[in-house]
Amino acid sequence: xxxxxxxxxxxxxxxxxxxxxxxxxxxxxxxxxxxxxxxxxxxxxxxxxxxxxxxxxxxxxxxxxxxxxxxxxxxxxxxxxxxxxxxxxxxxxxxxxxxxxxxxxxxxxxxxxxxxxxxxxxxxxxxxxxxxxxxxxxxxxxxxxxxxxxxxxxxxxxxxxxxxxxxxxxxxxxxxxxxxxxxxxxxxxxxxxxxxxxxxxxxxxxxxxxxxxxxxxxxxxxxxxxxxxxxxxxxxxxxxxxxxxxxxxxxxxxxxxxxxxxxxxxxxxxxxxxxxxxxxxxxxxxxxxxxxxxxxxxxxxxxxxxxxxxxxxxxxxxxxxxxxxxxxxxxxxxxxxxxxxxxxxxxxxxxxxxxxxxxxxxxxxxxxxxxxxxxxxxxxxxxxxxxxxxxxxxxxxxxxxxxxxxxxxxxxxxxxxxxxxxxxxxxxxxxxxxxxxxxxxxxxxxxxxxxxxxxxxxxxxxxxxxxxxxxxxxxxxxxxxxxxxxxxxxxxxxxxxxxxxxxxxxxxxxxxxxxxxxxxxxxxxxxxxxx
Numbered sequence: 001x002x003x004x005x006x007x008x009x010x011x012x013x014x015x016x017x018x019x020x021x022x023x024x025x026x027x028x029x030x031x032x033x034x035x036x037x038x039x040x041x042x043x044x045x046x047x048x049x050x051x052x053x054x055x056x057x058x059x060x061x062x063x064x065x066x067x068x069x070x071x072x073x074x075x076x077x078x079x080x081x082x083x084x085x086x087x088x089x090x091x092x093x094x095x096x097x098x099x100x101x102x103x104x105x106x107x108x109x110x111x112x113x114x115x116x117x118x119x120x121x122x123x124x125x126x127x128x129x130x131x132x133x134x135x136x137x138x139x140x141x142x143x144x145x146x147x148x149x150x151x152x153x154x155x156x157x158x159x160x161x162x163x164x165x166x167x168x169x170x171x172x173x174x175x176x177x178x179x180x181x182x183x184x185x186x187x188x189x190x191x192x193x194x195x196x197x198x199x200x201x202x203x204x205x206x207x208x209x210x211x212x213x214x215x216x217x218x219x220x221x222x223x224x225x226x227x228x229x230x231x232x233x234x235x236x237x238x239x240x241x242x243x244x245x246x247x248x249x250x251x252x253x254x255x256x257x258x259x260x261x262x263x264x265x266x267x268x269x270x271x272x273x274x275x276x277x278x279x280x281x282x283x284x285x286x287x288x289x290x291x292x293x294x295x296x297x298x299x300x301x302x303x304x305x306x307x308x309x310x311x312x313x314x315x316x317x318x319x320x321x322x323x324x325x326x327x328x329x330x331x332x333x334x335x336x337x338x339x340x341x342x343x344x345x346x347x348x349x350x351x352x353x354x355x356x357x358x359x360x361x362x363x364x365x366x367x368x369x370x371x372x373x374x375x376x377x378x379x380x381x382x383x384x385x386x387x388x389x390x391x392x393x394x395x396x397x398x399x400x401x402x403x404x405x406x407x408x409x410x411x412x413x414x415x416x417x418x419x420x421x422x423x424x425x426x427x428x429x430x431x432x433x434x435x436x437x438x439x440x441x442x443x444x445x446x447x448x449x450x451x452x453x454x455x456x457x458x459x460x461x462x463x464x465x466x467x468x469x470x471x472x473x474x475x476x477x478x479x480x481x482x483x484x485x486x487x488x489x490x491x492x493x494x495x496x497x498x499x500x501x502x503x504x505x506x507x508x509x510x511x512x513x514x515x516x517x518x519x520x521x522x523x524x525x526x527x528x529x530x531x
Contacts, residue, residue: 061240063129063188065195067232069322070206071315073264076227080210080318085125089205094123096201112198114447119191124198129188129233132179133240138384139375140352142169146321149350156371157307163371170375172382176240176331177354180386180424180460187451189242189356190388193337194443196231196246209322227264228315228343232323234330241330243323243347245316247338247443266412268312269339271305272366274413275469284411292475299474303369312339313370316347336360337443338395345385345420346372354384355421359396359441362416363387365468385421386460390450392434393441398468406438418466424458426450 065085072079083089100112113124121127141149156163179185229246248265270278270287276297277286290301306313323332334344334355341357348355349372357363367374387396394400398417400407407414428434428450439445451457 060130060132061235061237063131063192063233063235063240063242065125065127065231066234067323067326068200069230069232069319070227071230071319072227073268073312073315074310077310077315078210079227080208080322081206082209082322083200083206086205089201090123090126092201093125097123097125097198100199113194114191114444114452116448116452118452119187124195125200127191127195129192131185131188131235131240131242132182133176134179135174136177136384137382138173138175138177138352138354139170139378139382140173140175141373141375142171144351146324150317152373153350153371154307157303160303160371168373173352175354175384177384178333178356180356180388181457183451183454183457186356186388186457187447189335190337190358190443190447190451192231192233192242192244193247193335193340193358194447196229196244196336196340197443228312228319230316230319234327238327239330240333241323241327242333242335243320243344245334245336245340245343247336247340264312265339269361270411270413271311272313272339272342272363273361273416275415275472276302277305278411278413280408280411280413295471296473296475298477299369300477303371306366306369312343313346313366316343317350320347320351337446338441341387342366345387346370348385349373349420352384356386356388358443358446359389359393360387360419361395361414362398362418362466362468364418364420364466365416367420383421383462386424387419387421388424388458388460390426390428390434390440390446392428392432392436393446394436394438395441397436399436400438416468418468419463422460423463424460426454426458 067085068083070081070083071077097112113119113121143149152163178189231244231246233242233244234240248269267287270280274287277288277290278284279286279291288301288305290298290305292298308314320332320334332351332353334348334353335341335357336344337358338360341360342363345355345357345360345363346367347353349367389396391397394405395407395414398414399405400412400414402408428440429436432449432453434440440449
């Protein structure tokens with residue numbers, strides 16, 4: 001009898017365990033089905049991440065250069081001019097280009113256009129660029145109007161602690177973006193970026209569009225004067241526009257070109273990509289006075305410096321504003337090489353635009369210091385920013401620093417390596433046996449030696465966790481407001497820095513009146529001040 005009872009108990013226990021196993025399996029199956037349905041409902045994430053949604057390989061858009069914008073910086077930061085591309089201009093541009101080719105043909109480091117025969121042209125300004133587009137999801141601010149963005153940036157930069165607590169509305173948009181998995185599209189975007197470097201003929205048909213300075217006289221603002229250049233490409237349907245920003249023209253950096261924008265290019269490079277005001281060596285003057293002591297920097301001071309309207313970032317916003325006004329219904333993309341690429345991604349981050357950069361320095365630190373909007377919990381497949389480069393370029397890889405580096409010798413503090421968005425890196429060191437060299441930073445080295453040589457484009461991936469300036473200590477001043485006063489320099493060699501102060505007595509109260517630097521020479525020394 002006891003054995004029978006034990007047998008019955010065992011059968012009952014076995015049935016109970018079987019029932020519990022079935023129940024657990026059922027719950028797991030239900031959770032899997034729910035996860036699958038949720039993923040499908042939210043935009044078919046897996047499929048989107050794999051094939052970037054609807055790619056139409058049979059459709060290719062043809063783009064032509066339609067306008068060129070130039071925007072003043074420094075003393076002339078309020079100046080903005082535009083040149084429409086006409087038949088007359090194309091004729092003059094062709095003659096100028098042919099003359100430049102004859103002059104520069106002996107210098108292998110100053111290629112004006114790609115040497116690849118497939119993309120040969122006698123006039124880069126009349127070239128027909130072929131690009132493929134895709135539709136992809138992007139998380140962007142619900143209100144991306146200029147009237148909202150510009151005040152928001154002012155507020156966020158002036159009061160970052162308060163701005164971080166402000167709730168911003170974000171939306172998931174289905175946007176048109178460049179197909180960076182297509183080789184010809186990537187090459188065309190690189191050629192657009194190189195197009196912004198090609199020297200233009202002196203021309204008197206520039207139209208003044210800045211206000212209130214909107215007359216026909218340029219007040220000495222010539223083509224080769226200091227400023228930022230933006231080339232505007234439009235497809236035949238006029239529903240897609242690409243803005244390509246000119247990169248760095250630099251003395252001392254081989255193959256980067258030389259023109260009158262060199263001084264301001266250098267200042268903006270050092271301000272955006274250095275840990276603290278570009279403290280390269282005692283031979284070079286810093287671009288701001290935010291250094292406090294050894295590896296310690298006043299972060300509030302840096303952010304105030306970046307807020308000044310006479311730098312390139314703010315010029316990109318103004319150029320975008322004019323392009324958006326002229327093409328209100330078009331999808332706008334941004335592109336550029338080196339400094340131009342970083343400016344393209346910063347603008348793309350600001351307004352939620354697809355952006356493609358070639359060999360750009362790390363832009364994450366600048367984006368944080370400018371307090372640009374970063375959507376919360378953004379999945380990597382919804383990122384509309386791509387950094388394309390190779391590992392033999394020290395600027396792109398963030399290794400062009402240190403006292404003996406080419407950048408430091410030339411007075412550049414290229415100290416950042418962290419990028420926003422996705423990075424698409426070609427392994428030129430192992431695949432081609434290249435050594436890390438400054439010459440590999442040139443846009444035409446990238447086009448002729450990398451983009452056209454590889455059968456497939458590099459895979460674009462989310463960057464690995466990265467920290468810039470890890471050995472620096474950043475402090476915030478007590479005021480942390482938009483208004484600022486200068487910090488007196490402790491050495492004679494720094495009397496001519498970005499800001500100077502004078503004491504003004506009124507009703508027995510001592511205050512500080514600040515004057516800002518509006519002009520610097522190539523060495524970074526301030527030569528002109530403005531109250």
